[in-house]
Structure formats: C-alpha cells, structure tokens
Amino acid sequence: MSIWNYVVTAHKPTNVTHSCVGNFTNPHDINLIIAPMTNSAKTSLVCKRSGLIRSIAEPMEKTVYTTKVLRNGNIAKLQAGYLFPEIGRRRSAHMQKYPDANVISLGIGDTTEPIPEVITSAMAQRAQALSTIEGYSGYGAEQGEKVLRAALARTFYGDFGIKDTDIFVSDGAKCDISRLQLVFGSNVTIAVQDPSYPAYVDSSVIVGQTGSFEKDVQKYGKIEYMKCLPENDFFPDLLSVPRTDIIFFCSPNNPTGAAATRKQMKELVAFAKANGSIIIYDSAYAIYMSDDNPKSIYEIPGAREVAIETASFSKYAGFTGVRLGWTVVPDELRFSDGFPVANDFNRIMCTCFNGASNIAQAGGLACLSPEGLKAMYGVVEFYKENTKIIVDTFTSLGFQVYGGRNAPYVWVRFPGRKSWDIFAEILEKAHIVTTPGSGFGPGGEGFIRVSAFGHRENIVEAARRLKSLYK
Amino acid sequence: MSIWNYVVTAHKPTNVTHSCVGNFTNPHDINLIIAPMTNSAKTSLVCKRSGLIRSIAEPMEKTVYTTKVLRNGNIAKLQAGYLFPEIGRRRSAHMQKYPDANVISLGIGDTTEPIPEVITSAMAQRAQALSTIEGYSGYGAEQGEKVLRAALARTFYGDFGIKDTDIFVSDGAKCDISRLQLVFGSNVTIAVQDPSYPAYVDSSVIVGQTGSFEKDVQKYGKIEYMKCLPENDFFPDLLSVPRTDIIFFCSPNNPTGAAATRKQMKELVAFAKANGSIIIYDSAYAIYMSDDNPKSIYEIPGAREVAIETASFSKYAGFTGVRLGWTVVPDELRFSDGFPVANDFNRIMCTCFNGASNIAQAGGLACLSPEGLKAMYGVVEFYKENTKIIVDTFTSLGFQVYGGRNAPYVWVRFPGRKSWDIFAEILEKAHIVTTPGSGFGPGGEGFIRVSAFGHRENIVEAARRLKSLYK
Structure with missing residues (x-):
C-alpha cells in the first residue's frame, strides 16, 4: 500500500473554499479530512455529490511545507465549529440560495435595537x-x-x-x-x-x-x-x-x-x-x-x-x-x-x-x-414584549413552549424530531434562522431556541410565517 | 510540632491590604505566605519592619471556609505579579511616601499624547x-x-x-x-x-x-x-x-x-x-x-x-x-x-x-x-524626539546606551549592579519610574529600560534630574 500526498480543495455550495493537505492512500479518504474542515460530514457529502471536490494527485513534498509542530490534541477534540459561527455560515448559504428572501434572524441572540x-x-x-x-x-x-x-x-x-x-x-x-x-x-x-x-x-x-x-x-x-x-x-x-x-x-x-x-x-x-x-x-x-x-x-x-x-x-x-x-x-x-x-x-x-x-x-x-438605567430597562422591556409574541405564537400552534418569562429565549419542543432538521425546515420554508437545541448539548435534542432579539416588524412577520408553516 | 491555622493580614505602606490564610508552625513563617501575595519578599520585610503585620492566632476551621478545588499548579509556579502592575504598586508606594514629589513615569511604556x-x-x-x-x-x-x-x-x-x-x-x-x-x-x-x-x-x-x-x-x-x-x-x-x-x-x-x-x-x-x-x-x-x-x-x-x-x-x-x-x-x-x-x-x-x-x-x-496615517506618524515622530533626548542624556553621562534608534525604549547598562537597585535608586533620588531590566529575564540584569513615552516637559525634566543624579 503506497501513501500519497494530495492537495485537496473543496468548494462548498456557499462558494466558501476550503483547502487542506494530507496523506491519503485513496482519494475517497479525502472525506476524512474535508469533514473536520467544513465542520460537518453532511457538508462534505454534499460537496461530493456536487462533484466539486477536486483532488490533485501530485506528490506535494515540494509544494507544501509543513512545520514539525504537533497540532494541539485538545483543540482537535472539538467536534465542529463554535455553534454560532456555524449558524452564520448556514444563514449565508441560505441567502445565497434565496437572494430575494427576507431572512429573519432569531438565531444567534444578537441585539438589534439602538443603544439609548x-x-x-x-x-x-x-x-x-x-x-x-x-x-x-x-x-x-x-x-x-x-x-x-x-x-x-x-x-x-x-x-x-x-x-x-x-x-x-x-x-x-x-x-x-x-x-x-x-x-x-x-x-x-x-x-x-x-x-x-x-x-x-x-x-x-x-x-x-x-x-x-x-x-x-x-x-x-x-x-x-x-x-x-x-x-x-x-x-x-x-x-x-x-x-x-x-x-x-x-x-x-x-x-x-x-x-x-x-x-x-x-x-x-x-x-x-x-x-x-x-x-x-x-x-x-x-x-x-x-x-x-x-x-x-x-x-x-x-x-x-x-x-x-x-x-x-x-x-x-x-x-x-x-x-x-x-x-x-x-x-x-x-x-x-x-x-x-x-x-x-x-x-x-x-x-x-x-x-x-x-x-x-x-x-x-x-x-x-x-x-441610563431607565433607558436600559426600556429596551429590555421592548425585547420582553417580543418574547411574549413568540411565546403566544408557538402556544397558539399547540407546541410545548418553555422559557420566555425570565429570559429573551423561547424553547420549543418538537417531540421525536431532530433539532437540525427543525432548524433546516424553518429556515427553508419560513426563511427564519433559529438555533437547533442539540447545539447546546444532547439534552437539547428535539428543541429549538428562538431568540426574541429583533425589530418588532420582523418578530411580527416571523410569527405570521410560523403560523402559516405550522397551522 | 503542631501546625496552626492563622489568618494573616498585612498592611503595606500604600494602605493596600493583603490578607491570606495558611498553615504555619510559627508566626515567622507568615513571610512565606505574605511574600507571594505582595509579590515581593522586599515588600514583606518592609511590612515586618513597620510592625504592621498582625497575626491572629485563632484556629480558623470554623472561621474560613475553603473549597476542595486544588489551586492550578501552573499558576502557582509564577514567581511574582506581572511586571507592570508590580511597578505600578511601587510607584504608588513612592507617591505615598513623597506626596509632594512630581513623579515622572518612564516605566510601563504607557502612551501620553492625545490621539489625533x-x-x-x-x-x-x-x-x-x-x-x-x-x-x-x-x-x-x-x-x-x-x-x-x-x-x-x-x-x-x-x-x-x-x-x-x-x-x-x-x-x-x-x-x-x-x-x-x-x-x-x-x-x-x-x-x-x-x-x-x-x-x-x-x-x-x-x-x-x-x-x-x-x-x-x-x-x-x-x-x-x-x-x-x-x-x-x-x-x-x-x-x-x-x-x-x-x-x-x-x-x-x-x-x-x-x-x-x-x-x-x-x-x-x-x-x-x-x-x-x-x-x-x-x-x-x-x-x-x-x-x-x-x-x-x-x-x-x-x-x-x-x-x-x-x-x-x-x-x-x-x-x-x-x-x-x-x-x-x-x-x-x-x-x-x-x-x-x-x-x-x-x-x-x-x-x-x-x-x-x-x-x-x-x-x-x-x-x-x-x-490618519499622517497624524499617527506625527505622534510617533514626537516620541522619537523624546527618545533622542533620553539617549543623549545617558550617553553624555558616560553610560553604555542601547536601543532608541528603532524603538521608543532606551536600554542602559549599569555594570555590576542589580536592576531593582538601580530602579529603586532612580525612583528614590530622582522620582523617576523606570523598568528594571531583570524583570524581562535574567539577561536583563544590570540594565534598566527607560521608556520615551511622556510629555516633552517631563522628558526634559527627567533628563535634568538624571544629569544631576549621575553627574
């Protein structure tokens, strides 16, 4: 069995290019190296299906220099990109796919209202x-x-x-x-x-x-x-x-x-x-x-x-x-x-x-x-009103809804379903970014987190779309 | 030999209070614990001489609760406070001692001129x-x-x-x-x-x-x-x-x-x-x-x-x-x-x-x-003029002077002397804060670093005092 060095370049559907270098006995093994790079086995398979992975079977000793410093084993243990950048990437991919969609982000928990x-x-x-x-x-x-x-x-x-x-x-x-x-x-x-x-x-x-x-x-x-x-x-x-x-x-x-x-x-x-x-x-x-x-x-x-x-x-x-x-x-x-x-x-x-x-x-x-305190509480109150709209929406649709009373997050259960599937469904069909519960640990599987940070018109519009999706 | 628990409180001359808890066989051992806290054996001796260390010889089991979490051995290896906060503490102590002195700081390398x-x-x-x-x-x-x-x-x-x-x-x-x-x-x-x-x-x-x-x-x-x-x-x-x-x-x-x-x-x-x-x-x-x-x-x-x-x-x-x-x-x-x-x-x-x-x-x-670039280079030029004043001062006094041409730091050699002693001498006699070379590693022993960050009048005044001190 001979071991070859390949330079592998993967184009994701988002046009983000990942490239890496590794030792492979077989071009199929590139999956093993692409998966951690794109932080998702699923993405790498998509790449393969699109036929966009190219492997250049040249011995690379002269092409790519590597130091002799070992990669830190602790960081290598990390399974995926940090959750929120990963959601950002998925959001970008969606916007690429639907350039005219008005995507509403109730995902990352990012504040939207001006500072007093x-x-x-x-x-x-x-x-x-x-x-x-x-x-x-x-x-x-x-x-x-x-x-x-x-x-x-x-x-x-x-x-x-x-x-x-x-x-x-x-x-x-x-x-x-x-x-x-x-x-x-x-x-x-x-x-x-x-x-x-x-x-x-x-x-x-x-x-x-x-x-x-x-x-x-x-x-x-x-x-x-x-x-x-x-x-x-x-x-x-x-x-x-x-x-x-x-x-x-x-x-x-x-x-x-x-x-x-x-x-x-x-x-x-x-x-x-x-x-x-x-x-x-x-x-x-x-x-x-x-x-x-x-x-x-x-x-x-x-x-x-x-x-x-x-x-x-x-x-x-x-x-x-x-x-x-x-x-x-x-x-x-x-x-x-x-x-x-x-x-x-x-x-x-x-x-x-x-x-x-x-x-x-x-x-x-x-x-x-x-x-300052008065102004600060004013903005918090605004987000709490948003939260109530989201809670009422999911409740009216018959979901099991948690959180919301003491936090700007609403935690919605989808029994028997996978969080990332729900995330993908809501993004694909309602153009709303949420956060998959399983991103917060195995105990979050089957839930999504919906953030109440958003302009009021977006929260109201999101509520309308959700009612239409899950009616 | 019986081991006692003491609560030890040390008041430094700066009125900064340090307190700690430890096991001692003998009140004299409090030095061992005060030294790392005040980050300097010298400081603890000062405390002792001032008679300001008080040890309360009460068994402390009921008084002070400790968790069962072990202190991180790596941090315990660190020998002293981070260099610059330590210099800040010595500066404060000096100002306490000489409340009317116009202390000039050429120590920490802190910028002084307004931002354009x-x-x-x-x-x-x-x-x-x-x-x-x-x-x-x-x-x-x-x-x-x-x-x-x-x-x-x-x-x-x-x-x-x-x-x-x-x-x-x-x-x-x-x-x-x-x-x-x-x-x-x-x-x-x-x-x-x-x-x-x-x-x-x-x-x-x-x-x-x-x-x-x-x-x-x-x-x-x-x-x-x-x-x-x-x-x-x-x-x-x-x-x-x-x-x-x-x-x-x-x-x-x-x-x-x-x-x-x-x-x-x-x-x-x-x-x-x-x-x-x-x-x-x-x-x-x-x-x-x-x-x-x-x-x-x-x-x-x-x-x-x-x-x-x-x-x-x-x-x-x-x-x-x-x-x-x-x-x-x-x-x-x-x-x-x-x-x-x-x-x-x-x-x-x-x-x-x-x-x-x-x-x-x-x-x-x-x-x-x-x-912005033009304005930025203007301020840098100002500090470079400061540097030249400092280099010229030490050179005229016959010191071996290094640095200064490509950096806002002047590195002055005092053969046969200890950096902290020189630091203390210049602070005590000229009310100028410098940085002891040994704080940067054993290869810095016998040097002091003089920073060129300062208002022009302070740099000129520092030069005058140094000329008076080392003439």
Missing part, C-alpha cells in the same frame, strides 16, 4: 476627549476603572456583601469564561447544565479538562452533563449528580429560558458547599427576570464562599458589539489550600488581558446612571 | 451612530470587520502576500499572545529572547509548557532563553540554540530596543524552517524603525510558512486604553499533519473571544486613512 442616546453620548464624549491632553488616558487598570467597579457593586450587589474590589470589568462574559478556565487549569472536573451555552464545554475541551467526544452519547468524556428537561423543571436532580470541582450554572438559562427559584438556588449552593465545589454562575440574562427569583447568586447566604458570577452589558444595553462585561470573584472564595481564587483570577487578567476599552467603560458607567 | 482628532472623531461618530437604527450594530465578526482587515493587509503587508483573511483583529497583542498559547497547548516547547517582554514566558507558564522556576538561574525549566546582549549584537547565536516548537521573537525588541537586520531575520526564518519551528514575531514597535530593517517578518521570503506576526495600535496611535491590535496567521502555516494553524486560531478567536469593540475598530480604520 444617554449611553452612546457618554461613549462619544469619552472618545472625543481622548484627543485632548486633559481627556487622554492610556493603559487603564486591568481590573477596570474604580468608579465603574464601584457602580457595578452598588447597582447589582448592594445588599449582598460584594465589594468593589471583588468585581473585575472585562470585554465580555464569554471571554471571562475562558479566562476562568485558565485559572482552574486542566486538572479540574466540571459539570454543566444540559443543555447549556456552548462556551462552557468548548473552553473546557480547549484547556484539556475533558476526554474525547463520544459520538454515541454526544458528550465529551469527563464532563458531567446535568440533564435539564421540562420533566425536572429544568433543574438538575442534585442527588444523582456526582461531585465535580466546577459547576457551570446559567440562570436565567441560555437556551431554555428557565430561571432557578430561590429554593433551587439554595439547594445548589448547599450542594456546592457540601462538595467543596465552585459554582460559575452566569447571570447574563438576569435583567430579563419577570418572576420573583434571585437575580444574583449572592442573594443566597454563603454563596460568596462557593461562587463566581459572570455578567455582561451585551443583553442589558445592546453592547454585543461594544464589548463590556464583568465577573465577580469574592475574596471569600478559596482554593483547598486557603489561597484566594481572586488572586489567581487577577493574575490572569493582568497577564492575558489588558483591560476593557476605556470608551466602552464610559458607556458602562452611563448605563448605571439613573437615566 | 481625525481618529477620535471617527470613534465618537461610530459611538453616536449606535443610537440610531441605521448605525446600530451588534455582534461583529470575531475576526474583525472586513474593511479593517483589508486596510491592515493593504497598509502593512501590501507586497508580502498577506491576504485580508490572514488577519485577525483583536483587543491587543498581549491578549493574542495568550490566545496563541491556547492554540498550541501545553505540549509544545518554546524559546524566548532573553531579555524579552514578560507576557511570552508568563503565558507559557500558565498554559503548562514549562517546568518550575529555578531560582539559581532565574529561569523556568523547559524554556529556552536565547541570550541577547550587546556582546552578540542582541541577536541570538542560533548555532547554539536547540530546536523548540515555538520561537517568540520581538523586533524592534522590547525591552532592548534592538531591531533585527534583514540578514539576521533571514537567518531566523531559515533556522525556523530547518527545525520546523513556528516563529511568533511581535512587531508592536515596527513603526518606530529608523534604520532600514524589515518592519514585518513577511518581508523575508518563506516567512509565511513559519511565522505568525502580532501587532497593535497601542504604540502606533496611543490606543493603550482604547484596545485594538491584530495578529497575522498566514494560511500557508501548517502543523506537522498539514492542518492550517489559522483554522485553530480562528476556533480560539470564536470560542474564547467575541471580537474587538466596534468603536475601537472604527478608530483603527481611521488610523489607516491618509489623514
């Missing part, structure tokens, strides 16, 4: 001031500006014992999740809600905390997936969850929209305390809470000793593109040897990060002024 | 536009806005075969260095120039590529330190450097200010190619080049197959607080199995990052307009 003027003015002023001697500032504190840290502590944690110095300002919660993974390193064990926001699992794989992906169960080895289904009120049965070092917990949850009650959160904190675990509590959607549930884990007594909280201005004030978030690491939180976790998080923030943009921080501060 | 109005206006406009339906934008591409990637490719890499899609826009080069470390993971070996910008070594320790710190040689195990001294023209003797997977190379260099010549860079690229290594080339100061040396590694034929380049608007346009940089990962760069490195970097950018601030990106684009 009181907030943008503060950013414009800060930007403009950078051209003056008095207004110029260079490197800021890696932890964020003191005045912003103080305002965050006062606004969101006033009664819960969180100090200004416990708060680290950043360029967003997703980025902080990866930095937290750097703090804990490869030897910790983690648990996640299933389904959950994919950044927890993916960043865990990247830093080497997991085993390989097990295709039969659609899970990575060594991660504890805590099933959250309608059947258990979207709250894990903690009696059956083994101890892990870290517990990622998002409430109100992305994607299910479920918010933990005070009773459930007390259980969670007690569970962590009994096990000596650390909870990373993602409160990115707390501002959308309608029911009387805790908005911060620090409302639960004792949580400062077992919990980190991440949060963000993205969905609070439309800062998805401006980039501003924060993470709370109380100084009461200790490793087993008594060393403060906050010290190591601070070290990571100082070494792997250089502070959030000063202009974005001026915007964050404006958000927390009395006018 | 043509650039801040673009940012202010973008910020203001976010309050309108037409001007609002949410999540941007994680890789940066297409128009900015294209402008960067055109402006800095026009003739070197770098494509728009090879360029990833980010919130800064320091952040990208850590993300690159995540790409390569814990199993690669690295080489660094000695001395060099501390982020390379520290991020390497954090992801687990190194052994422990070896106090006798002031080096971490498993890192190859390539000595760069005046004696070898600040360019490593590559014949004696063993192969590593990754070679960090900064030119013009921080801290020495030395820029590699074309001949040297050809040698470096040939060395990497022969070894199958990947160079991470840090060109953050390329705009300061006066001599006719390459400003990008891609000027060297074949470099696209072996090199990544990081760069930043921080020192180009005073964006240290605005936060904007970029990294070039050419698609020709491959792991040993032929897989493109750019694909994995893209995956990290999409999973651990969420794009640079859209307002900062508008600023970056304005920097690259004809007016």
Whole structure:
C-alpha cells in the first residue's frame, strides 16, 4: 500500500473554499479530512455529490511545507465549529440560495435595537476627549476603572456583601469564561447544565479538562452533563449528580429560558458547599427576570464562599458589539489550600488581558446612571414584549413552549424530531434562522431556541410565517 | 510540632491590604505566605519592619471556609505579579511616601499624547451612530470587520502576500499572545529572547509548557532563553540554540530596543524552517524603525510558512486604553499533519473571544486613512524626539546606551549592579519610574529600560534630574 500526498480543495455550495493537505492512500479518504474542515460530514457529502471536490494527485513534498509542530490534541477534540459561527455560515448559504428572501434572524441572540442616546453620548464624549491632553488616558487598570467597579457593586450587589474590589470589568462574559478556565487549569472536573451555552464545554475541551467526544452519547468524556428537561423543571436532580470541582450554572438559562427559584438556588449552593465545589454562575440574562427569583447568586447566604458570577452589558444595553462585561470573584472564595481564587483570577487578567476599552467603560458607567438605567430597562422591556409574541405564537400552534418569562429565549419542543432538521425546515420554508437545541448539548435534542432579539416588524412577520408553516 | 491555622493580614505602606490564610508552625513563617501575595519578599520585610503585620492566632476551621478545588499548579509556579502592575504598586508606594514629589513615569511604556482628532472623531461618530437604527450594530465578526482587515493587509503587508483573511483583529497583542498559547497547548516547547517582554514566558507558564522556576538561574525549566546582549549584537547565536516548537521573537525588541537586520531575520526564518519551528514575531514597535530593517517578518521570503506576526495600535496611535491590535496567521502555516494553524486560531478567536469593540475598530480604520496615517506618524515622530533626548542624556553621562534608534525604549547598562537597585535608586533620588531590566529575564540584569513615552516637559525634566543624579 503506497501513501500519497494530495492537495485537496473543496468548494462548498456557499462558494466558501476550503483547502487542506494530507496523506491519503485513496482519494475517497479525502472525506476524512474535508469533514473536520467544513465542520460537518453532511457538508462534505454534499460537496461530493456536487462533484466539486477536486483532488490533485501530485506528490506535494515540494509544494507544501509543513512545520514539525504537533497540532494541539485538545483543540482537535472539538467536534465542529463554535455553534454560532456555524449558524452564520448556514444563514449565508441560505441567502445565497434565496437572494430575494427576507431572512429573519432569531438565531444567534444578537441585539438589534439602538443603544439609548444617554449611553452612546457618554461613549462619544469619552472618545472625543481622548484627543485632548486633559481627556487622554492610556493603559487603564486591568481590573477596570474604580468608579465603574464601584457602580457595578452598588447597582447589582448592594445588599449582598460584594465589594468593589471583588468585581473585575472585562470585554465580555464569554471571554471571562475562558479566562476562568485558565485559572482552574486542566486538572479540574466540571459539570454543566444540559443543555447549556456552548462556551462552557468548548473552553473546557480547549484547556484539556475533558476526554474525547463520544459520538454515541454526544458528550465529551469527563464532563458531567446535568440533564435539564421540562420533566425536572429544568433543574438538575442534585442527588444523582456526582461531585465535580466546577459547576457551570446559567440562570436565567441560555437556551431554555428557565430561571432557578430561590429554593433551587439554595439547594445548589448547599450542594456546592457540601462538595467543596465552585459554582460559575452566569447571570447574563438576569435583567430579563419577570418572576420573583434571585437575580444574583449572592442573594443566597454563603454563596460568596462557593461562587463566581459572570455578567455582561451585551443583553442589558445592546453592547454585543461594544464589548463590556464583568465577573465577580469574592475574596471569600478559596482554593483547598486557603489561597484566594481572586488572586489567581487577577493574575490572569493582568497577564492575558489588558483591560476593557476605556470608551466602552464610559458607556458602562452611563448605563448605571439613573437615566441610563431607565433607558436600559426600556429596551429590555421592548425585547420582553417580543418574547411574549413568540411565546403566544408557538402556544397558539399547540407546541410545548418553555422559557420566555425570565429570559429573551423561547424553547420549543418538537417531540421525536431532530433539532437540525427543525432548524433546516424553518429556515427553508419560513426563511427564519433559529438555533437547533442539540447545539447546546444532547439534552437539547428535539428543541429549538428562538431568540426574541429583533425589530418588532420582523418578530411580527416571523410569527405570521410560523403560523402559516405550522397551522 | 503542631501546625496552626492563622489568618494573616498585612498592611503595606500604600494602605493596600493583603490578607491570606495558611498553615504555619510559627508566626515567622507568615513571610512565606505574605511574600507571594505582595509579590515581593522586599515588600514583606518592609511590612515586618513597620510592625504592621498582625497575626491572629485563632484556629480558623470554623472561621474560613475553603473549597476542595486544588489551586492550578501552573499558576502557582509564577514567581511574582506581572511586571507592570508590580511597578505600578511601587510607584504608588513612592507617591505615598513623597506626596509632594512630581513623579515622572518612564516605566510601563504607557502612551501620553492625545490621539489625533481625525481618529477620535471617527470613534465618537461610530459611538453616536449606535443610537440610531441605521448605525446600530451588534455582534461583529470575531475576526474583525472586513474593511479593517483589508486596510491592515493593504497598509502593512501590501507586497508580502498577506491576504485580508490572514488577519485577525483583536483587543491587543498581549491578549493574542495568550490566545496563541491556547492554540498550541501545553505540549509544545518554546524559546524566548532573553531579555524579552514578560507576557511570552508568563503565558507559557500558565498554559503548562514549562517546568518550575529555578531560582539559581532565574529561569523556568523547559524554556529556552536565547541570550541577547550587546556582546552578540542582541541577536541570538542560533548555532547554539536547540530546536523548540515555538520561537517568540520581538523586533524592534522590547525591552532592548534592538531591531533585527534583514540578514539576521533571514537567518531566523531559515533556522525556523530547518527545525520546523513556528516563529511568533511581535512587531508592536515596527513603526518606530529608523534604520532600514524589515518592519514585518513577511518581508523575508518563506516567512509565511513559519511565522505568525502580532501587532497593535497601542504604540502606533496611543490606543493603550482604547484596545485594538491584530495578529497575522498566514494560511500557508501548517502543523506537522498539514492542518492550517489559522483554522485553530480562528476556533480560539470564536470560542474564547467575541471580537474587538466596534468603536475601537472604527478608530483603527481611521488610523489607516491618509489623514490618519499622517497624524499617527506625527505622534510617533514626537516620541522619537523624546527618545533622542533620553539617549543623549545617558550617553553624555558616560553610560553604555542601547536601543532608541528603532524603538521608543532606551536600554542602559549599569555594570555590576542589580536592576531593582538601580530602579529603586532612580525612583528614590530622582522620582523617576523606570523598568528594571531583570524583570524581562535574567539577561536583563544590570540594565534598566527607560521608556520615551511622556510629555516633552517631563522628558526634559527627567533628563535634568538624571544629569544631576549621575553627574
């Protein structure tokens, strides 16, 4: 058997070209290399059927140089592109196919409404001031500006014992999740809600905390997936969850929209305390809470000793593109040897990060002024009205509908069907982008997530099309 | 021998309070725990002398709860705080001691001059536009806005075969260095120039590529330190450097200010190619080049197959607080199995990052307009004049002075002396903050780095004080 080197180029129907190089005994094996590149076996098969794969059977030793650096085995474990870019690619492919369609995106959870003027003015002023001697500032504190840290502590944690110095300002919660993974390193064990926001699992794989992906169960080895289904009120049965070092917990949850009650959160904190675990509590959607549930884990007594909280201005004030978030690491939180976790998080923030943009921080501060808060809640209220329209639409069609009351996400069940098939059906027939539930973990299979971020006319039009599709 | 648990609180002279918990057989051992917290044995001794350390000899089992999560051994290897925050702390302590002194900071390398109005206006406009339906934008591409990637490719890499899609826009080069470390993971070996910008070594320790710190040689195990001294023209003797997977190379260099010549860079690229290594080339100061040396590694034929380049608007346009940089990962760069490195970097950018601030990106684009470029070069020219004043000052005092011609850093030798002692002397006697050379690696011992970022009157005043101190 002789091994040949091929240069393989695959044109996807989207005109995106992928090329790669590998050793093959047989041109049919190119599937093996095209599949991870296009991040989907299905796409590669489509390419084959289109006859668009070309293989150039030239020995390539002289053509393509490769270094001797081994690819990182942890990254190689990742199964597909990060979920949301993948949805973006599918959306682009659809728009290519139907150039005249008015595609409505209720997929990625991207804010659409303008940022209130009181907030943008503060950013414009800060930007403009950078051209003056008095207004110029260079490197800021890696932890964020003191005045912003103080305002965050006062606004969101006033009664819960969180100090200004416990708060680290950043360029967003997703980025902080990866930095937290750097703090804990490869030897910790983690648990996640299933389904959950994919950044927890993916960043865990990247830093080497997991085993390989097990295709039969659609899970990575060594991660504890805590099933959250309608059947258990979207709250894990903690009696059956083994101890892990870290517990990622998002409430109100992305994607299910479920918010933990005070009773459930007390259980969670007690569970962590009994096990000596650390909870990373993602409160990115707390501002959308309608029911009387805790908005911060620090409302639960004792949580400062077992919990980190991440949060963000993205969905609070439309800062998805401006980039501003924060993470709370109380100084009461200790490793087993008594060393403060906050010290190591601070070290990571100082070494792997250089502070959030000063202009974005001026915007964050404006958000927390009395006018800013009022304006911010106004936009949130608008999205909550959108949410109600979507909930009512699916409910009127007889679906099992979850979420929506405490989060800008509606979680719709399609019993017996595959999430990606539902995603494809709604995209193909209604030109609406949603998010397939299985992208959030095996517990999301059979669901889709519908985001309420959108202009009102698009939400209303989407509701009309869905009623027409599923009537 | 009985082991007691103590809660120890240390007040530094700066009124910064550090507290920690540990097991001690003897109150004197608190030094061992205070030293890493205050990041300096010297500081802890100061605390002791001031009599401000209090130890509360209560058994703490009931007082302080600790989780059962083990501290990450890699982070525990780090020897001290990240260099620049440490200098900031010493500066604050000095200002506390001499509240009336006019302290001049030539330490951290922080820009001081206003950003040209043509650039801040673009940012202010973008910020203001976010309050309108037409001007609002949410999540941007994680890789940066297409128009900015294209402008960067055109402006800095026009003739070197770098494509728009090879360029990833980010919130800064320091952040990208850590993300690159995540790409390569814990199993690669690295080489660094000695001395060099501390982020390379520290991020390497954090992801687990190194052994422990070896106090006798002031080096971490498993890192190859390539000595760069005046004696070898600040360019490593590559014949004696063993192969590593990754070679960090900064030119013009921080801290020495030395820029590699074309001949040297050809040698470096040939060395990497022969070894199958990947160079991470840090060109953050390329705009300061006066001599006719390459400003990008891609000027060297074949470099696209072996090199990544990081760069930043921080020192180009005073964006240290605005936060904007970029990294070039050419698609020709491959792991040993032929897989493109750019694909994995893209995956990290999409999973651990969420794009640079859209307002900062508008600023970056304005920097690259004809007016923006002209204005940007104007500020750079100003700093270069500062540099000349500093070089002339130390030269006139008879010091061995390096750097300065191609970088905003002047590297001054104090034979037979310790860098931190020189740092302390200049701070104490001239109220000038510099950076101790040994903070950049053992090869920096006996040097200080003097930054040329400063208002002109401060540079002139610093020159006067230095002449008075060392006359």
